[in-house]
Structure formats: C-alpha cells, structure tokens
Amino acid sequence: MTTESKSLFSGLLNALGDLGFFIRRNLTGLGYAARMFALVLVRSGSLLKRPRLVSDQVLFVGNYSFVIITVSGLFVGFVLGLQGYYTLQRYGSSEALGLLVTLSLVRELGPVVTALLFAGRAGTSLTAEIGLMKAGEQISVMDMMAVDPVQRILAPRFWAGVMAMPLLAAVFSAMGIIGGWIVGVLMIGVDSGSFWSQIQGGVDVWRDVGNGIIKSIVFGFTVTFVALLQGFEAQPTPEGVSQATTRTVVIASLSVLGLDFILTALMFSL
Amino acid sequence: MQRSKNDVWVGLFVLVGAAAILFLALQSANLLSLNFQKSYRLIAKFDNVGGLKPKAAVRSAGVVVGRVEAISFDDKSFQARVTLAMESRYAFPKDSSLKILTSGLLGEQYLGLEPGAQEQSLVAGDSISNTQSAVVLENLISQFLYSKAAEPGAAQAIKDK
Numbered sequence: 317m318t319t320e321s322k323s324l325f326s327g328l329l330n331a332l333g334d335l336g337f338f339i340r341r342n343l344t345g346l347g348y349a350a351r352m353f354a355l356v357l358v359r360s361g362s363l364l365k366r367p368r369l370v371s372d373q374v375l376f377v378g379n380y381s382f383v384i385i386t387v388s389g390l391f392v393g394f395v396l397g398l399q400g401y402y403t404l405q406r407y408g409s410s411e412a413l414g415l416l417v418t419l420s421l422v423r424e425l426g427p428v429v430t431a432l433l434f435a436g437r438a439g440t441s442l443t444a445e446i447g448l449m450k451a452g453e454q455i456s457v458m459d460m461m462a463v464d465p466v467q468r469i470l471a472p473r474f475w476a477g478v479m480a481m482p483l484l485a486a487v488f489s490a491m492g493i494i495g496g497w498i499v500g501v502l503m504i505g506v507d508s509g510s511f512w513s514q515i516q517g518g519v520d521v522w523r524d525v526g527n528g529i530i531k532s533i534v535f536g537f538t539v540t541f542v543a544l545l546q547g548f549e550a551q552p553t554p555e556g557v558s559q560a561t562t563r564t565v566v567i568a569s570l571s572v573l574g575l576d577f578i579l580t581a582l583m584f585s586l
Numbered sequence: 587m588q589r590s591k592n593d594v595w596v597g598l599f600v601l602v603g604a605a606a607i608l609f610l611a612l613q614s615a616n617l618l619s620l621n622f623q624k625s626y627r628l629i630a631k632f633d634n635v636g637g638l639k640p641k642a643a644v645r646s647a648g649v650v651v652g653r654v655e656a657i658s659f660d661d662k663s664f665q666a667r668v669t670l671a672m673e674s675r676y677a678f679p680k681d682s683s684l685k686i687l688t689s690g691l692l693g694e695q696y697l698g699l700e701p702g703a704q705e706q707s708l709v710a711g712d713s714i715s716n717t718q719s720a721v722v723l724e725n726l727i728s729q730f731l732y733s734k735a736a737e738p739g740a741a742q743a744i745k746d747k
Contacts, residue, residue: 371596379599422610483603490606493613512613517643517694525610 349545352466356474356541359467363475369468373476377438377540381484384437385430389488392425393417393495400496401504410504414511415518417496418489422519422528426489428576431535434481435568439543442473443564446547447557455548470544477543481536482529489528527583534579535572542568624674625652626710630684630697635666636720638686638695644670645687646699651676654697670697677707685718695720 363370400416446469449455458465493515500506519525543564550560635657644652652672660667672678681702688695708714 371593374596374599375592378603379595382599382602480599480603483600483606486603486606486610490609493610515613520641521611525607529607 349541352470352545352548353541355466356470356544359464360471360475362467363471369472370475370479373473374480377434377442377473377476378480378483381434381437381480382487384433385484385488386491388429388433389421389426389491390495392429392488393421393492393497394499396420396425396492397496397499397504401500401506410500410506411510412514412518413500413506414493414496415514417500418493418515418519419524421489421492421496422524424528424576424580426492427485427528427531427535428572430485430488430532431481431539431572432569434477434484434535435539435543435565435572438477438480439539439564439568440561442477442540442543443547443550443561444557446470446473446544447550447552447560450548450550451552451554451557453552465548470548474540474544477540478533478536481539482532485532485535486529523583527579530583531576531579534575538571538575539568542571625671626674627655628652628670628672628708629711629713630668630670630717631660631663631665631713631715632668632684632686632717632719633665634719634722635668636686636695636722638668638697638720642694642696644672644684644697644699646676646678646701651699668697672708678702679704680706680708680712681716682708682714683716683718684714686720688721 396417397413400413400420401410404410404412404416446455449469455465455469458468497508497511501508501511546560546564546567550556638654638657640654640656642654643650644654652670654668655671656669658667658669659665678699679702681704683700683702685698685700686695687698702716
C-alpha cells in the first residue's frame, strides 16, 4: 500500500468518525431535550398551588410582548391590504380583500409571525435570564437548598409562554384584520359591507380560526421550551450566554417554520 | 401593592387576548348566525349541482333564508340530493321551486328559491321536486356551436373559406 492511498484511507476514516460523532451528539441532545420536556411536565403539578408564579411570568412574556405584537399586526394588515388589493383588482374582485386578509392572517401569518416575534422578544430574554442565573450560580444554590430549579424556574416560565402565545397570536390576527380594513375600506374605498360579508361567508370557525389557534398553541410550546432549554444548558460564561441566546432564535425560528409546514399539511388533509 | 398591580395587568392582557379570539370567532366567522337559529330541513334533488358547496346560501328575493347543509349522491335516481337548513321564521308554499344561480360572473353559487302559489307550506322533511340544474358552461358552448352548425348555409360558409 502506498503512502498516498494510506492517507486517503485514514482521511476517509476520520470523516466517518466525525459523522458518527455528529449524529451521536445530536441524538444525545434530542434525548436530553425529550427527558427535560417530560420532567417539566411532571414537575408542573405544584404550580396549581402557586398560580402566582405563572401569572408573574405571563406579565413578563405576555404583557411586555403586547406592544410589539399589536404594532406588527397592524402593519402586516396594512401591507396585506395594499398588496392584496393590487393583485385582486386585476381580476375585478377587490371585494374579496377582506377574505384574503383574514384567511392569510388567521390560518398562517398570525401564528407564524407571532411565534417568530415571540422567539425574538420573549424567548431571548428567557434564555438570557436563565443563562445568567446559571452564570451567577443561582441554580446551583437552589439545588443545594433542595429547591428543584426545574419546578421553581422552568415550569412557571414554560406554562406562561404556552398561555401567552395563543392570546398574542389572536391579538395579532385581530389587529391585522383591522389594519386591512383601514387600508382597504378607509383608504382605498372597498365597500365596507362586502368586506365584512365576504369574511363572514368565507371563514370557517373551526377549520380556519380553530386550526390557527391550535397552531399557535403548538408554537407556544416549541418556542418557550427551546428558549428554556437553551438557557438551562448555556455555558455559564458571557460567551456561553450570548451563544445560547443566538441558538434560541435560530432553533426556535427554524422549528416554528418546519412545524408550520407539517401542521398545515396535516390540517389540509383533514 | 406591586403584586396586585401586576395581577391587574396580567388580567387585562388575558382579557384582551380572549376578546381578540372572540372577535375572530364572531366578527370574521359565522358562529352566531349559523348555530343559534332554529331551522327545518328540506330535501331537493338536482340533475346537476355544478359548483354548489355545503354552507352555500339559499336566497329568496335576494335575502338569505337558509343554507345548504349537505350534498350527497342518490344512486337510485342518479341525482344529487341536497339537504337544506331553512330558517324557521320563514315559511314557503309547497310548490316552490329551486334553481342554482351564480353571484356575479365568477362568484359563488347559491340556491334561488322562488315561492309558488299553493296555500300549504313546506314542513320539515318535505322535498322540493321542481328544481333547475346549474348551468354548465361547456354544455352551453356546445349547444351554441350545434345550433350554429345547424343553421342553413353554415356548411356553405365553411366551404367558402
């Protein structure tokens, strides 16, 4: 065997080894995430006795995200109204503007854009908060004092996120419809009566609004859990916390978009 | 004090969120108008329903008086069997007729109900036999072409070209 083919062979072996390591590391991460998820769910029982813990976190992730969600919803509605009108008037059916705006918001944009904004606004602050707690060794101290950090820190934040997400998504969609109405009816001059009657004739409570709410609940689970896990697993250093915050946004956004495709495909076939 | 202040804000947030869900359900969808009005069922058979869909409106004189509840196929008469949910506050004569109409040029299809002259009214479970099918554009075009072709001189005109 020549030296050249030997080095090629060892290079191939190394690549295989790297691949194995990569797969194993990700599998371990997935297993760990699943175990933590189950742990959070199991340890949530005691929150029923102390609902204050959850409501304080709802203030933190819900109320403080309210303004950004409201304003974004309004502007997305404005833009949908303008762009939708541009396309619809070519086919002489600008009365369907309300239906177009409502369906795209309720079925798709409301849950997805809210989840992305929620990951950026609330998810990052959850990760940074928990990461800094870890860096300040507050979590180790809790462990020493026999206070379960999963129960005391993760569970209330998790349920607060799960509760806040659907409410925020509904506010986003409602504001978007109002935005579309402002642009379509007040500025462009689409007939107000047909704007609303098209919406009422074309939107179904369960198939459209209900599925949108289911989506936003699933996204609430995903984004909040990713943020908490990244914070809990962050290296307790300034770099570690900043990396964890970045990973929260990347992983949460990608999983929201991926899950959205899966959910939409499932709901379509039903 | 700080605590109860927080609770007020959280309560307000939940209230606004719930109001938004309610707005979506009531204002943009048809939860109220559909489910809480009493209705009676009628059955109508059509040779062809075209693009008629469940939940399409039944209109009389342009006013919505009911909705299409279900459309199925009857393999005895090979016709479409349309179940209508009519609002209870409206009654129509037994010999009323139905036809499938289109709103606008390319709009949704709906059922037009024309009242007859009999004194007895339709009651739940009655069927309406006097129906007119949807206009199928392809049939219309082929009828037009055949009638054109059958005109005297049509063959001559083709030959001349």
